[in-house]
Every structure is written in structure tokens, then in C-alpha cells.
Amino acid sequence: MTRIILRKLFRAALTLFLVVTFVFFVLRITGDPVSAMMPDDTDPAIMEQLREQWGLNRPLGVQYAEYWKNLATGDFGNAYRDGRPALDIVLERVPATLKLTLTGFLFILLIGFPMGIAAAVNRGSAVDRLIMTLSVTGFSLPNFFLGILLILVFSVNLRWLPAFGSGHWYNLIMPVITLGTAGGAVIARYVRSSMLEVLNAPYIRAARACGMSERAIIWTVALPNAAIPSITVIGFMVGALISGSIVTETVFAWPGIGRLLIDSVSSRELAVVQTIVMMTAASMVIANLTVDILYLIIDPRQRYGTGSGE
Amino acid sequence: MSHSDAIAEFAPHSWWKRLFVTLAQSPGLVRVAIAWLAMILFIALTARLIMPYDYQATSLLSRLLPPGSTAMNGDFHLLGTDHLGRDLLSRLFASIQLTMLVAVFGTFFGAIVGSSIGFVAARFKGWVDDVIMVLVDFQASMPFVIIALSVIAVTGTGNLLLFVLLVGFQGWERYARISRGLTLAAVNHGYAASVRLLGAGTMRVYLRHILPNILAALIVQVSINFPETVILETSMSFLGVGIQPPNTSLGNLLSYGRDYLLNAWWIAGLPGLTIFFTTLSMSIVGDWLRDVLDPTTATRPR
Numbered sequence: 131m132t133r134i135i136l137r138k139l140f141r142a143a144l145t146l147f148l149v150v151t152f153v154f155f156v157l158r159i160t161g162d163p164v165s166a167m168m169p170d171d172t173d174p175a176i177m178e179q180l181r182e183q184w185g186l187n188r189p190l191g192v193q194y195a196e197y198w199k200n201l202a203t204g205d206f207g208n209a210y211r212d213g214r215p216a217l218d219i220v221l222e223r224v225p226a227t228l229k230l231t232l233t234g235f236l237f238i239l240l241i242g243f244p245m246g247i248a249a250a251v252n253r254g255s256a257v258d259r260l261i262m263t264l265s266v267t268g269f270s271l272p273n274f275f276l277g278i279l280l281i282l283v284f285s286v287n288l289r290w291l292p293a294f295g296s297g298h299w300y301n302l303i304m305p306v307i308t309l310g311t312a313g314g315a316v317i318a319r320y321v322r323s324s325m326l327e328v329l330n331a332p333y334i335r336a337a338r339a340c341g342m343s344e345r346a347i348i349w350t351v352a353l354p355n356a357a358i359p360s361i362t363v364i365g366f367m368v369g370a371l372i373s374g375s376i377v378t379e380t381v382f383a384w385p386g387i388g389r390l391l392i393d394s395v396s397s398r399e400l401a402v403v404q405t406i407v408m409m410t411a412a413s414m415v416i417a418n419l420t421v422d423i424l425y426l427i428i429d430p431r432q433r434y435g436t437g438s439g440e
Numbered sequence: 441m442s443h444s445d446a447i448a449e450f451a452p453h454s455w456w457k458r459l460f461v462t463l464a465q466s467p468g469l470v471r472v473a474i475a476w477l478a479m480i481l482f483i484a485l486t487a488r489l490i491m492p493y494d495y496q497a498t499s500l501l502s503r504l505l506p507p508g509s510t511a512m513n514g515d516f517h518l519l520g521t522d523h524l525g526r527d528l529l530s531r532l533f534a535s536i537q538l539t540m541l542v543a544v545f546g547t548f549f550g551a552i553v554g555s556s557i558g559f560v561a562a563r564f565k566g567w568v569d570d571v572i573m574v575l576v577d578f579q580a581s582m583p584f585v586i587i588a589l590s591v592i593a594v595t596g597t598g599n600l601l602l603f604v605l606l607v608g609f610q611g612w613e614r615y616a617r618i619s620r621g622l623t624l625a626a627v628n629h630g631y632a633a634s635v636r637l638l639g640a641g642t643m644r645v646y647l648r649h650i651l652p653n654i655l656a657a658l659i660v661q662v663s664i665n666f667p668e669t670v671i672l673e674t675s676m677s678f679l680g681v682g683i684q685p686p687n688t689s690l691g692n693l694l695s696y697g698r699d700y701l702l703n704a705w706w707i708a709g710l711p712g713l714t715i716f717f718t719t720l721s722m723s724i725v726g727d728w729l730r731d732v733l734d735p736t737t738a739t740r741p742r
Contacts, residue, residue: 141577148578152587156594266727270720272671274678274691275712278698282709286701365581373583377675381698391586392679395593403593410586418581 131426138422142415149411153404154197158190206408207401216401220387220409226296227386230309230378231371233302237310238317238367243360245314246321250356251348253326261318268315273374277308277381294383301382309378313370320363325356358429361421368417372410470728473721480718483533484540491530492518496686499525504704520706522696532711535690538683539715543670546608550669551662553608554615559646561616562623572616579613585672589681598684607673607682611665618661622654656733663726667719674715690715 164180181187188196200206206216249261284304285293295301328334329352337347376388383389387406394402466474483490493515502511507520507528519528561572579587588606595602626632627650635649676682677691685692690711697708 144574145578145581148574149582153590156590266723267720270667270716270723272674272712272715272719274675275694275716278694278701278708278712282701282705286705369581369583373585376585376589377679380679391589392681395589395681396597398593398596400593403590407586407590411582414581414583 134426135423138419142419145415146411149408150198150201151194153407154194157400157404201408206405209399209402211397211399216399216405219402220390220405223385223387223390226384227375227379227388230302230305230384230386231375233306234309234313234371234374234378235367237306238313238371241310241314242317243321243357245318247325247348247353249318249322250325250329258322262322265315265318268318269312271311273308273312274377274381276311277304277378280304280307281381296384305378305382305384308381309371309374312374313367316370317360317363317367321356321360324359325352328352328356331355358425361425361428365414365418365421369414372413466728470724473724476717476721477725480536480540480714484537487533487537491527491533492516493527493530495526495530495534495688497526501525504700504707506704507706507710519710520704522693522707523700523704528706528710531688531693532690532714535688535693535711536714538687539670539673539690542604542607542673542683542689543666545604546610546669546673547662547666549605549608550610550612550665551615551658554612555619555658557612558616558619558621559623561620562627563642563646569620572620576613576616584610585675588672588676592676592681597681600683600687603673603676603682607669607676610669610672611661614665615658615661618657619654622657623650626650626653660726660730660733663722663729667722667726670715670719670722 164177164186186193204217206220208214209216209219245261245265249258252258281293281304284291291300291304293304334347334352337351338344342351372388375384375386376391378384379386379388380392387409390402391406393399394406463474499511499513499515499521501513502515502517502521502525503523505511505517505521505525508518509520510516511521511525515527517527517529519532522528522531557572561569588610591606592603597603623646631653632645632650636645640649673682674689674691674694677689678695679691680695683689683692693711694708694715697704697706697711700707
């Protein structure tokens with residue numbers, strides 16, 4: 131088991147290494163980040179001075195080593211607009227995004243699991259068909275359109291909820307629905323199919339033969355077994371939440387990282403963009419690693435490489 | 441029966457025939473979805489011919505007219521006008537055209553590049569395979585939109601070709617994984633070895649013999665990827681980092697309409713509904729295609 135964990139750790143480190151390398155080279159696609167960042171009519175002398183200052187005149191290998199050194203010391207560069215460290219600018223947006231994505235995650239689980247279970251238990255019935263229709267609708271509905279629909283109905287017509295702001299708990303309602311609906315729809319499908327698989331397993335028949343009630347079978351035997359594979363989807367969900375928060379934060383003017391990313395891409399604040407990309411990668415890697423290790427602990431079959439680990 | 445066996449069973453000719461037969465037996469919902477997609481495709485192909493007005497022509501006297509109104513100059517606007525008095529129906533047609541163009545080219549570009557990468561991994565094995573698989577894992581663990589945004593941040597917006605290629609790259613790792621896995625399995629089948637013994641070159645073996653046999657699985661992946669490409673393009677255009685004016689995509693339309701929700705819901709509502717019905721139809725048709733082409737993977741892979 132230690133060996134499997136070590137291999138996963140190596141993979142995680144490799145992913146982070148690739149992200150840093152990717153960002154380093156992307157910043158140099160156009161040959162020169164200075165001309166990419168500065169307006170076209172900038173004084174050439176100033177551009178040259180910036181190149182000097184950022185060490186862009188040195189050989190690529192030296193720059194790459196320098197890049198790593200800076201990252202290791204927590205130096206992600208400064209924002210061009212106000213000269214503040216990019217890391218600080220990003221960090222002050224983290225709480226708002228965490229509030230949104232964690233609530234969104236909870237929302238996904240709260241709608242995904244019950245719907246998936248209800249659909250599997252009533253397989254083929256009207257309930258199943260309704261839930262599956264909702265699920266297809268849910269993940270076909272682009273989140274930016276869902277957000278606008280919610281604003282149109284609840285802010286413009288009914289005037290129940292404010293279209294933006296982030297101070298109160300009720301400011302979270304529409305963003306969370308916007309962020310979580312597609313994920314909930316995917317989870318519902320996933321839970322349904324893994325429940326159906328489990329419900330066909332011989333041990334369920336055995337439990338029935340022992341005279342267990344249908345309700346007890348579903349809650350105490352089927353559900354725990356069906357929930358195990360669903361853990362693997364959580365890693366995937368983290369990615370979906372991060373990309374979903376970009377749109378959601380923009381629609382609802384939520385002061386988080388997603389909106390910062392879009393603003394920074396539009397105004398070409400490369401230092402901020404690279405900081406966000408690396409933080410995203412780090413959180414994805416940590417999430418995946420946690421899920422993998424959790425999976426190893428919960429499901430003993432994985433420890434001997436007989437499961438579908440890799 | 442293994443996955444690849446099930447797919448290998450469908451010889452290229454038999455499943456096209458099968459497709460037409462099953463189309464005739466398809467459920468009503470699938471037919472509605474296919475009809476909608478056919479309409480979208482028709483609009484995309486003929487947009488410039490069937491649009492009632494120039495989609496860029498502004499008219500300050502007929503701003504924000506509701507659907508079905510006649511402007512002061514006598515122009516009839518079936519879907520109303522936007523904040524600059526441009527005919528929304530014409531803009532919708534132009535947007536559908538560009539959105540579909542990006543989606544079709546992007547999807548096929550990604551499918552071809554991704555599958556080729558998978559072929560290369562399966563053909564050369566060894567360190568080539570290792571490197572490709574590390575890249576595949578890396579891509580699978582990063583949200584694609586973040587990668588796309590970081591490239592756009594450097595290159596700037598407004599390069600349509602770059603944007604199409606970038607959007608198309610989404611999902612390449614899944615094609616690579618599928619084509620690699622199935623090719624590795626196919627190479628072990630007798631037919632690949634036989635044609636090679638008959639003197640066929642590598643390209644011929646892969647393109648004429650192995651590709652048709654794994655095509656069904658790749659088409660299933662295209663059906664999953666296509667709506668995702670539409671959503672990626674429209675989201676990025678909506679966020680202002682995709683298609684740039686004077687070009688217009690459904691995402692742009694929606695984004696302009698956001699500022700007029702209070703007094704002109706149709707500017708955002710109609711393009712939004714168009715995107716929604718299109719992705720919904722694709723999902724419905726895709727689900728159905730999946731069941732028809734590949735009975736072993738009836739559930740959506742993660």
C-alpha cells in the first residue's frame with residue numbers, strides 16, 4: 131500500500147511539474163511576455179528595461195531555473211496595474227470562492243444522491259424517467275444561461291432575490307444553484323447506475339433471502355456499496371466546480387477567483403493568471419490525491435492492484 | 441465478450457445500415473431532437489442567404505423592439521431588435537452559423553488530433569507511450585477552460601483560427617485514451633497481423649483496417665464531446681474572451697442581452713434557449729447513438 135501511495139505522490143508531483151513547465155512555455159509562446167503585456171505604443175526603452183528587469187534577455191534554461199527559484203520562494207510576480215504581489219491579489223479572493231464552491235459541492239451531493247437513489251430504486255417507473263429527464267436537462271443547460279434565467283425570474287420578475295452582492299446568505303442561493311445544477315445532474319446519473327449495479331449483486335439477493343426489509347437493504351447494504359465508486363467522481367467534481375465558478379462569479383458579480391481570472395485574462399495581467407493557474411492545479415492535485423488515498427482506505431481491493439485503480 | 445470484441449463486430453457497412461434502420465425505429469423524442477439539429481444545421485449552412493436583414497445594420501430609431509414588431513421605417517422584426525436596433529433574427533442566424541462552425545471544426549480537429557496521438561502511443565509503445573500517457577493524465581487532471589484561458593491571456597483575444605483550434609483541443613485526452621486502448625486490443629486481433637503479412641504498410645493497416653473497427657467508439661466520444669465544445673465556446677464568448685465583434689456567437693448575444701434583462705428579455709432569452717435546445721438535442725441524440733452503436737457502455741463514462 132505504501133508503494134501505491136508513493137506512486138500516486140510521484141504522479142502528483144509530476145503533474146505540478148508539468149503545470150509549471152506548461153505555464154513557463156505558454157508565457158513565451160509569442161516570444162516575449164513583455165510585448166504581450168504592454169500596450170503596442172509603449173516606449174521601446176521601457177520595454178527593454180522590463181525585459182532586463184525580468185531577466186528575459188538571458189538563455190531559456192537560465193530563465194526556467196530562475197522561474198522555479200521564484201516560485202519556490204513564493205514569488206509569483208507582481209501585477210502590472212498596481213505593482214502588488216500577484217499572490218496577495220489572488221489570496222484575498224480565496225474566501226469568497228471557497229464559500230461558493232463548498233456550498234455548491236454540498237448542493238451537488240444533496241440533489242445528486244437522493245435523485246440517483248430514487249431513480250435506481252424505482253427503475254423504469256415514471257419517477258425514474260422524470261429524474262433522468264431532469265438530469266439530461268440539468269447538464270445540457272449551460273450555467274451562464276441558467277444564471278441569467280434565475281436572475282430574470284427571481285430578481286427581475288418576482289423581486290425575491292438580489293441579482294448581485296455577496297454579503298448575506300441569501301446572496302448565495304442563485305449562484306449555488308447555477309454552479310451546482312450540472313454537477314448534481316451528473317452525480318444523479320452516476321449514483322443511479324452504480325446503485326443499479328449493486329442492486330443486481332448476489333449479496334442483495336442473499337440479504338433478501340434472509341428476510342431483510344427492502345428499505346433496510348437499500349439503506350444499509352446497497353447504498354454504502356454504491357457510494358464507494360461515487361467517491362472517485364469527487365475529484366472530477368472539484369475540476370467542474372473550479373471551471374463552473376468562473377462563469378458563475380462573472381454572472382453574479384461574485385468577488386472570487388473566477389471573476390479575477392476573467393478580468394486578468396482580459397487585461398492581460400499575466401502574473402495573476404499564472405498564479406491562479408498554479409493554485410488551481412495544486413488544488414486539483416491535492417483533491418485527486420485525497421480521493422485516491424481515501425479510496426485505498428475504504429476499499430481494500432484497491433490495495434492489491436486488483437481493482438480498477440489506474 | 442470484451443469491449444473491443446463488441447465493437448469489432450460492427451463492420452463499417454453494417455452499422456451505417458443499422459443506423460438508418462434504427463433511425464426509423466427511434467423514439468419520438470430522438471426524432472424531435474434530430475429535427476431541431478437539422479434545422480440548426482440548415483440555418484448554419486444558409487445563414488447569409490436566409491437572414492432578413494444585414495445582421496450588423498444598426499438603426500437607432502428601432503432600438504429594443506419586442507418580438508413581432510414593425511419598426512418606424514416599416515421593417516418587420518420577427519424576434520425584435522437589440523440595443524442598437526439590429527434585427528435579432530438575423531443576428532441569431534449569424535451567431536448560429538459561427539457557433540456551429542467553431543463546434544464542428546473544433547470537434548473534428550480535436551477528434552483527429554486526439555485519436556492520432558492515441559494511435560502513435562499504441563504504435564510506438566515504450567517511452568513514446570509513457571510520455572503521451574503522462575500528458576493525458578495531466579490534461580485529465582486540469583480543467584480545460586483554465587488552460588484555454590491561460591493561452592488566451594498571452595495571445596490576446598480576436599484570433600478566430602487560434603480560438604477554434606484551442607476550443608477543439610478540449611477532450612483530446614479522451615480520444616487519445618480510447619484510440620490507444622482499442623488499437624492495442626485490435627493489433628492483437630488476427631486481421632491486423634494478416635493484412636500486414638500481405639504487405640500493407642503501417643499507414644494502411646491503421647487507417648484502412650484498424651480505424652474502421654474502432655470508429656464506433658470514437659463516434660460515441662464525438663457525440664459526448666460535441667455539446668461540450670458548444671458550451672465551452674459559448675461560455676468563453678459569453679465571458680468576453682472568445683469570439684470578438686464584429687463576429688458574433690450565441691455566447692456574445694447572450695452576454696449583451698444581460699444588460700437589458702429588465703426591459704428586453706428576448707435579447708438574452710432567445711440565444712440562451714437556442715443554445716439550450718441545441719445542447720439538449722445533442723445529448724438526447726448522443727445517448728441514443730451510444731445505445732445503438734455501443735451496447736456495452738450504456739452509461740456515461742466519467
